[in-house]
Amino acid sequence: MGNTIEVKFISxxxxxxxxxxxxxxxxxxxxxxxxxxxxxxxxxTWDYLKTPEKLQDLLDTIKSFEKI
Known part of the structure; x- marks a missing residue:
């Protein structure tokens, strides 16, 4: 799992x-x-070595949280 980025919410x-x-x-x-x-x-969770093409989807999703 060393090639992943994980997003979680603390509060x-x-x-x-x-x-x-x-x-x-x-x-x-x-x-x-x-x-x-x-x-x-x-x-x-995003594995950047297996699916580099999903980076933009991940970034778009994270940006959508800022609008909430």
Whole structure:
């Protein structure tokens, strides 16, 4: 796992607003994403050696959190 970038939230006021953007990138279920946020687990994971083409998707998803 040394070639991955993981994104997690330390403090969130309203996790429900983040779930649609996370699911759009990850494809995970609502309950799984909510549990990951609540337990401060990574909600987005990207292996930059296996899928370098997904970098822009990851960046777009992260930027979408700033608008919430």
């Amino acid at each position: 969130v006021d309203n996790a429900n607003k983040l779930i649609p953007q996370i699911r759009k990138y990850s494809g995970e279920s609502i309950s799984k994403v909510k549990k990951q946020i609540e337990n401060q687990l990574p909600v987005l």
